[in-house]
Amino acid sequence: MGEGEEVGNKQILLRDFVSGFPKESDMALNRSNTIQLKVPEGSKAVLVKNLYLSCDPYMRSRMRKPDAPSYIPPFTPASVITGYGVAKVLDSGHPDFKEGDLIWGMTGWEEYSLITATEALFKIHYTDVPLSYYTGVLGMPGMTAYAGFYEICSPKKGEYVFVSAASGAVGQLVGQFAKLLGCYVVGSAGTNEKVDLLKNKFGFDEAFNYKDETNLDVALKRYFPEGIDIYFENVGGKMLDAVLLNMRLHGRIAVCGMISQYNLEQPEGLHNLFSIIAKRIRMEGFLVVDYYHLYPKFLDLVRQYIKGGKIVYVEDKAEGLESGPAALIGLFTGKNVGKQVVVVAHE
Amino acid sequence: MGEGEEVGNKQILLRDFVSGFPKESDMALNRSNTIQLKVPEGSKAVLVKNLYLSCDPYMRSRMRKPDAPSYIPPFTPASVITGYGVAKVLDSGHPDFKEGDLIWGMTGWEEYSLITATEALFKIHYTDVPLSYYTGVLGMPGMTAYAGFYEICSPKKGEYVFVSAASGAVGQLVGQFAKLLGCYVVGSAGTNEKVDLLKNKFGFDEAFNYKDETNLDVALKRYFPEGIDIYFENVGGKMLDAVLLNMRLHGRIAVCGMISQYNLEQPEGLHNLFSIIAKRIRMEGFLVVDYYHLYPKFLDLVRQYIKGGKIVYVEDKAEGLESGPAALIGLFTGKNVGKQVVVVAHE
Numbered sequence: 001m002g003e004g005e006e007v008g009n010k011q012i013l014l015r016d017f018v019s020g021f022p023k024e025s026d027m028a029l030n031r032s033n034t035i036q037l038k039v040p041e042g043s044k045a046v047l048v049k050n051l052y053l054s055c056d057p058y059m060r061s062r063m064r065k066p067d068a069p070s071y072i073p074p075f076t077p078a079s080v081i082t083g084y085g086v087a088k089v090l091d092s093g094h095p096d097f098k099e100g101d102l103i104w105g106m107t108g109w110e111e112y113s114l115i116t117a118t119e120a121l122f123k124i125h126y127t128d129v130p131l132s133y134y135t136g137v138l139g140m141p142g143m144t145a146y147a148g149f150y151e152i153c154s155p156k157k158g159e160y161v162f163v164s165a166a167s168g169a170v171g172q173l174v175g176q177f178a179k180l181l182g183c184y185v186v187g188s189a190g191t192n193e194k195v196d197l198l199k200n201k202f203g204f205d206e207a208f209n210y211k212d213e214t215n216l217d218v219a220l221k222r223y224f225p226e227g228i229d230i231y232f233e234n235v236g237g238k239m240l241d242a243v244l245l246n247m248r249l250h251g252r253i254a255v256c257g258m259i260s261q262y263n264l265e266q267p268e269g270l271h272n273l274f275s276i277i278a279k280r281i282r283m284e285g286f287l288v289v290d291y292y293h294l295y296p297k298f299l300d301l302v303r304q305y306i307k308g309g310k311i312v313y314v315e316d317k318a319e320g321l322e323s324g325p326a327a328l329i330g331l332f333t334g335k336n337v338g339k340q341v342v343v344v345a346h347e
Numbered sequence: 348m349g350e351g352e353e354v355g356n357k358q359i360l361l362r363d364f365v366s367g368f369p370k371e372s373d374m375a376l377n378r379s380n381t382i383q384l385k386v387p388e389g390s391k392a393v394l395v396k397n398l399y400l401s402c403d404p405y406m407r408s409r410m411r412k413p414d415a416p417s418y419i420p421p422f423t424p425a426s427v428i429t430g431y432g433v434a435k436v437l438d439s440g441h442p443d444f445k446e447g448d449l450i451w452g453m454t455g456w457e458e459y460s461l462i463t464a465t466e467a468l469f470k471i472h473y474t475d476v477p478l479s480y481y482t483g484v485l486g487m488p489g490m491t492a493y494a495g496f497y498e499i500c501s502p503k504k505g506e507y508v509f510v511s512a513a514s515g516a517v518g519q520l521v522g523q524f525a526k527l528l529g530c531y532v533v534g535s536a537g538t539n540e541k542v543d544l545l546k547n548k549f550g551f552d553e554a555f556n557y558k559d560e561t562n563l564d565v566a567l568k569r570y571f572p573e574g575i576d577i578y579f580e581n582v583g584g585k586m587l588d589a590v591l592l593n594m595r596l597h598g599r600i601a602v603c604g605m606i607s608q609y610n611l612e613q614p615e616g617l618h619n620l621f622s623i624i625a626k627r628i629r630m631e632g633f634l635v636v637d638y639y640h641l642y643p644k645f646l647d648l649v650r651q652y653i654k655g656g657k658i659v660y661v662e663d664k665a666e667g668l669e670s671g672p673a674a675l676i677g678l679f680t681g682k683n684v685g686k687q688v689v690v691v692a693h694e
Contacts, residue, residue, distance in 0.1 A: 071624070071625045071626075236620065236621070240620070255620075255623045255624050256624070257624065258620070258621055258624065261621060266618060267618045267619070267620070267621060268616070268618075269615070269616015269617060269618055270616060270617045270618075270620055271613060271614045271615075271616055271617075272614070273583065273587070273602075273605070273614070273617055274583070274605055274608060274614060275632075276602045276630065276631070276632035277418070277602050277603070277604065277605065277632035277633070277634065278418045278632070279418075279632065280631075280632050280633055280634055280637065281631070281632050282629065282630075282631040282632075283623065283629075283630045283631070284623070284627075284628070284629040284630070284631075285622075285623035285624035285625070285626065285627050285628050285629075286624070286627055287624065287627055290627065
C-alpha cells in the first residue's frame with residue numbers, strides 16, 4: 001500500500017452505556033470506517049496497525065455511566081472501544097517512535113489507530129517472546145501482578161497465599177511469583193479445567209472450583225487450616241467476605257479487582273469487615289498505573305523467568321477483530337482459559 | 348486495717364454471655380465476696396486497691412459467646428469483669444512492684460484485685476496529672492489514638508481528616524493530634540452537646556451530629572468538598588460505607604473500632620468497597636497491644652502537650668463501683684460525654 005493511502009478500518013464500537021450484564025449486542029462492528037495511513041502534518045501522533053488487543057476486566061467499568069466511583073473516564077457511546085494492545089508503527093510524527101517500531105499500550109479496537117496519547121505507549125525491545133505476551137505477562141496484567149504482589153502484599157517465604165480468579169492473566173502470574181518465593185499457594189477458579197491448569201501447569205499447591213463449594217468459608221478452612229497471610233483479591237463479594245474470616249494475624253489483602261461485582265446494579269454487602277481489626281489486617285487497593293516506573297525492572301525479571309522456564313503463561317486467543325465483543329464478554333462468565341487476547345493481525 | 352486482713356470486696360460480675368444490646372441486668376453486683384489483703388506466700392502477684400476503672404467499647408466483644416472473630420478471650424460468666432484501670436499496690440510478691448506504687452493496666456471490676464498477669468501493668472511515675480487520666484489520655488485509649496494516627500494514618504500537614512465517635516476517649520485525642528500537625532479536622536458525634544465540645548473545646552474545624560443527617564454521603568460532601576485523606580474509624584457500618592465514597596486518592600483508613608456494629612446479631616453490609624481500588628485506599632486495622640513499646644515516647648509527648656495546654660481532655664466520671672454497669676452500657680447509646688470512667692475509690 002502507498003504512503004498515506006486511505007484504507008478500510010473496521011472498528012468495534014460501544015453502542016451505549018451498559019447496566020447489568022453486558023451483551024455482545026452492546027457492541028457493534030463498524031465496517032464503513034476508513035483511515036488515512038499517515039500522521040497528519042505537524043501532529044506528534046503515531047499511526048499504528050493493531051496486532052493484538054487485550055480483554056481486561058477493568059474495561060467493564062468504562063462501559064458504565066459515570067455515576068459509580070471509577071478511576072478512568074467511561075468510553076464514549078457510539079465510538080470505538082479503547083484498551084491495551086500490541087501494535088506496529090506505520091507512521092510517526094513523534095521523535096521517540098519510527099516506522100516499524102513495535103509498541104504496547106493504549107490503542108483502539110480497530111485495525112489501525114492514530115494514537116495521540118503517546119506518553120502511554122511502551123516500545124517493545126525484545127521480540128524473543130511472542131508479541132501477544134505484551135498484552136499479558138509482559139504488559140499491563142503482568143505489571144499488575146508484580147506491583148500487587150511485591151509492592152502491596154509484603155510477601156515472605158513460607159507464607160500462606162490465596163489468589164482468586166487465579167487462572168486469569170494476573171492471577172496465574174501472582175501464584176507463580178508466590179511459588180518462586182517459597183509460599184504455599186492456593187487458587188480459586190470457576191471451572192474444573194482451570195483448576196487442573198492451576199495445579200498441573202502453574203504449580204499451585206492446591207486449587208478449587210468455587211462454583212462447587214456451597215460454603216466458601218468451609219472451603220477456605222479446608223485449604224488453609226492455619227489461615228491466610230496474603231489474599232490477592234480479584235473477585236470481591238462473597239469470596240472476600242469468606243476470606244476476611246480466614247485471615248491470619250497481620251494478614252494483607254491486595255485489592256486488584258472485584259470482577260464478581262462489576263455487572264451488579266448494587267454491589268453485594270460485606271459483613272465481615274470487623275476481622276480487619278481483630279486480625280490487624282492491611283487491605284490496600286492499587287492501580288498498575290502508579291507503578292509503571294518499575295516496568296524495566298519487572299521486564300528484566302519476568303523475561304528471565306520465562307526464558308528459564310520458571311514462569312509459564314497461558315493465553316486464550318480469539319481470532320479476528322470481529323470476535324472481540326464475544327471475547328470481552330466471556331471474561332464475565334469465565335469463558336476464557338488464561339489471558340484473553342483478540343488477534344487483529346499477525347503482523 | 349491490719350496486714351493480711353480479710354475484707355469485703357464488692358465485685359461486678361457478668362451473669363452470662365450477651366447477644367443483642369447489653370443491659371444493666373446482664374451484670375450483677377456481688378456484695379458477699381471477700382479478699383485477704385495480702386499476696387499469697389510464694390506468689391509473684393500484686394494485690395491492688397482499684398481506684399478508677401475504664402469503660403471501653405472493646406469490652407462488648409468480651410461479653411459475647413466466643414463465636415465471632417475477636418482478639419481477646421471472652422469474660423467468664425458468673426465471674427468478675429476485667430478491664431483497664433488505675434490502682435494502688437497494697438502488697439506485692441513481684442520484685443518490680445512495691446506497696447504504695449500506682450499502676451495502670453488490666454485489673455478487675457471490684458474493690459481489690461489480686462493481679463497475676465503483672466506483665467500487663469504499667470507503673471505510674473508522674474502524678475502531676477489526675478490519676479484517672481491513666482485510664483484515658485495517658486493510658487490505653489491515648490496510646491490507641493497515638494498509634495492509630497501516627498503509625499497507621501501516615502498523616503501529613505494540610506490533609507483532610509475525619510474522625511467518627513470523635514468526642515470519645517480516642518477520638519478527641521486523634522482530632523487534637525491532627526490539629527497540632529496542621530490538618531483540617533472534622534468529627535462526628537451523636538448529640539449536639541458533643542458537637543459543641545468538638546468545635547469549642549477540642550478545636551475541631553467542624554463537627555456534626557450524625558443523627559441529624561438523613562444522608563451521610565451528603566453530609567460528608569458538605570464538610571469535605573475535596574474529599575477525605577484520613578479517616579479514623581471508630582464506628583463502622585453506614586458511616587464507613589459513606590466515607591468510602593468520599594475518600595481522596597491514596598487515602599488511609601485506620602480501623603480502630605466499629606462500635607455501631609457490636610450489638611448487632613449480623614453486621615450491616617458494606618457496599619462501597621470498590622472505592623478501595625478506584626481511590627487506591629489503604630485500610631488497616633490495628634490493636635494498641637502491638638504498639639505498647641512506644642508508650643514511653645507517647646507519654647513524654649502527651650504529658651508535655653497536656654501541661655502546655657495544647658491538648659485538653661474531657662472525662663465523664665461515674666461515682667462508685669455500683670455505677671459501673673450503667674456506665675459501661677451507656678457507651679453503646681452514646682450517653683457518656685468524653686471518656687467514661689468509674690470511680691471506685693479516690694485513693
